[in-house]
Amino acid sequence: MSTNGDVLIQVKEVHKIFHDSLHALNGVSEEILRGEVVVIVGPSGSGKSTFLRSLNLLEVPTTGKIFFEGVDITEKQTDIDKHRQKMGMVFQHFNLFPHKTILENITLAPIKLLKKSKEEAEKQAMQLLKQVGLEEKAASYPSQLSGGQKQRIAIVRSLAMEPDVMLFDEPTSALDPEMVGEVLELMKKLAHDGMTMVVVTHEMGFAKEVATRVLFMDEGQIKEQGRPEEFFENPKDPRLQEFLSKIL
Amino acid sequence: MLQTFQKKFYTNFIEDDRWKYIWEGLGVTLQVTLFAVLLGIVIGFLIAVVRSTYDKTGKLKVLNLICNVYLTVIRGTPVVVQLLIIYFVIFGSVNISKIPVAIMAFGINSGAYVAEIFRSGIMSIDNGQFEAGRSLGFSYAQTMVYIVMPQAFKNVLPALGNEFIVLLKETSVSGYIALQDLTKGGDIIRSRTYDALMPLLAVALIYLIMVIVFTKLVNILERRLRNSEH
Ligand SMILES: Nc1ncnc2c1ncn2[C@@H]1O[C@H](COP(=O)(O)OP(=O)(O)OP(=O)(O)O)[C@@H](O)[C@H]1O
Ligand SMILES: [Mg+2]
Numbered sequence: 001m002s003t004n005g006d007v008l009i010q011v012k013e014v015h016k017i018f019h020d021s022l023h024a025l026n027g028v029s030e031e032i033l034r035g036e037v038v039v040i041v042g043p044s045g046s047g048k049s050t051f052l053r054s055l056n057l058l059e060v061p062t063t064g065k066i067f068f069e070g071v072d073i074t075e076k077q078t079d080i081d082k083h084r085q086k087m088g089m090v091f092q093h094f095n096l097f098p099h100k101t102i103l104e105n106i107t108l109a110p111i112k113l114l115k116k117s118k119e120e121a122e123k124q125a126m127q128l129l130k131q132v133g134l135e136e137k138a139a140s141y142p143s144q145l146s147g148g149q150k151q152r153i154a155i156v157r158s159l160a161m162e163p164d165v166m167l168f169d170e171p172t173s174a175l176d177p178e179m180v181g182e183v184l185e186l187m188k189k190l191a192h193d194g195m196t197m198v199v200v201t202h203e204m205g206f207a208k209e210v211a212t213r214v215l216f217m218d219e220g221q222i223k224e225q226g227r228p229e230e231f232f233e234n235p236k237d238p239r240l241q242e243f244l245s246k247i248l
Numbered sequence: 249m250l251q252t253f254q255k256k257f258y259t260n261f262i263e264d265d266r267w268k269y270i271w272e273g274l275g276v277t278l279q280v281t282l283f284a285v286l287l288g289i290v291i292g293f294l295i296a297v298v299r300s301t302y303d304k305t306g307k308l309k310v311l312n313l314i315c316n317v318y319l320t321v322i323r324g325t326p327v328v329v330q331l332l333i334i335y336f337v338i339f340g341s342v343n344i345s346k347i348p349v350a351i352m353a354f355g356i357n358s359g360a361y362v363a364e365i366f367r368s369g370i371m372s373i374d375n376g377q378f379e380a381g382r383s384l385g386f387s388y389a390q391t392m393v394y395i396v397m398p399q400a401f402k403n404v405l406p407a408l409g410n411e412f413i414v415l416l417k418e419t420s421v422s423g424y425i426a427l428q429d430l431t432k433g434g435d436i437i438r439s440r441t442y443d444a445l446m447p448l449l450a451v452a453l454i455y456l457i458m459v460i461v462f463t464k465l466v467n468i469l470e471r472r473l474r475n476s477e478h
Contacts, residue, residue, distance in 0.1 A: 085385030095380035109384040
């Protein structure tokens with residue numbers, strides 16, 4: 001039985017090199033514990049997305065290992081598709097399926113991958129839609145939704161797989177300012193319900209309020225980390241001090 | 249004037265039921281075009297799958313190489329030469345009727361062009377769609393089948409319609425293997441009546457009408473697809 005505090009994801013000495021020269025990750029080791037809400041901040045190009053995307057192997061590390069629920073997913077023989085079912089991912093640009101209705105967007109994976117019946121999957125989807133207040137959009141297509149609604153649907157689509165962790169890559173960066181709030185609200189609710197989350201974001205308010213831990217990435221490394229109070233009140237790394245002074 | 253027209257019309261089309269050359273030739277042309285397009289779609293689809301799988305994952309290296317050779321050869325040589333080679337060289341020693349040979353030749357030729365249509369269709373789908381599929385736990389193949397292909401196919405439908413129109417005209421060289429298609433039908437009448445103008449004009453007119461009609465249909469399809477976002 002798994003409980004809060006267990007190691008959910010373990011990253012060991014990961015390097016990622018693009019095009020034989022660009023060192024996007026430069027020796028990253030980290031553990032994500034069950035129940036944590038880890039927020040990653042850092043300047044543009046520092047490797048935040050690359051780190052997040054390597055957690056579910058959308059980026060394959062050049063060297064190093066990543067364990068998810070005790071299994072080495074960087075091992076060639078590992079069935080990565082099976083493990084990805086347990087790791088939801090939310091993208092900056094939503095990536096809803098435009099040729100499918102909202103309901104189909106949500107039920108596709110549970111039906112095809114978890115072998116749920118259509119009725120069962122739709123019932124679950126409607127419950128989730130109700131929780132985010134978008135039931136009446138079930139039959140709509142993504143193009144008929146606002147950005148904030150699209151992102152909330154994208155989150156619901158991931159939740160329908162009942163993941164053990166949710167990965168967010170700048171989920172509010174593509175949104176009009178007036179829509180950021182509704183997405184952050186939903187993410188806060190998820191955190192309160194105990195979902196393990198790893199979130200790359202520029203929303204420092206969210207980090208301060210919701211994060212259990214904040215990581216600062218710079219030049220492909222995690223340069224500093226801590227609980228939000230000490231991270232924001234008392235930064236030690238000079239690059240972090242400079243970064244915080246620019247954005248706060 | 250009118251009388252000479254009537255007389256010519258009579259000798260070219262009515263006498264000895266010569267209109268049948270045109271009518272039956274039209275049937276052959278449509279039959280060859282339709283099945284060649286279908287064959288081209290099958291071949292083109294398979295090649296596009298191989299090539300985009302290689303592009304995205306680096307797998308299927310050998311198959312990809314074979315596909316590239318095929319594309320280079322087919323697009324680098326005239327379709328008439330391909331038709332002649334298939335009929336006289338490949339099937340030279342076997343007794344085979346000409347329609348399947350023509351379908352095969354034009355289908356293999358069309359496949360090279362359809363492959364590029366499909367490939368650009370697949371490439372036009374935002375990589376985020378692919379990543380969303382993979383991150384939910386779909387395999388590469390499942391992501392292609394459930395998410396990428398349906399969108400790509402919709403995008404390339406008009407281009408496939410155009411390929412049909414292109415092929416409709418290209419099959420007019422079928423006469424090189426003595427297949428009696430629409431063009432050959434008109435040509436046979438010409439050789440019987442020694443009147444070139446009327447039968448060939450009729451043939452040209454029939455092609456033109458078909459092309460105009462099919463172009464119109466493709467345009468309607470295109471507009472429909474553009475208006476329905478999904
Ligand atoms: N697929 C790729 N191919 C080549 N280089 C890449 C690729 N993905 C990322 N990089 C490079 O790796 C480095 C780290 O990029 P990454 O996207 O992880 O940064 P980031 O911290 O997420 O930045 P941002 O805040 O702008 O999103 C950058 O220099 C980027 O240009
Ligand atoms: Mg990024």
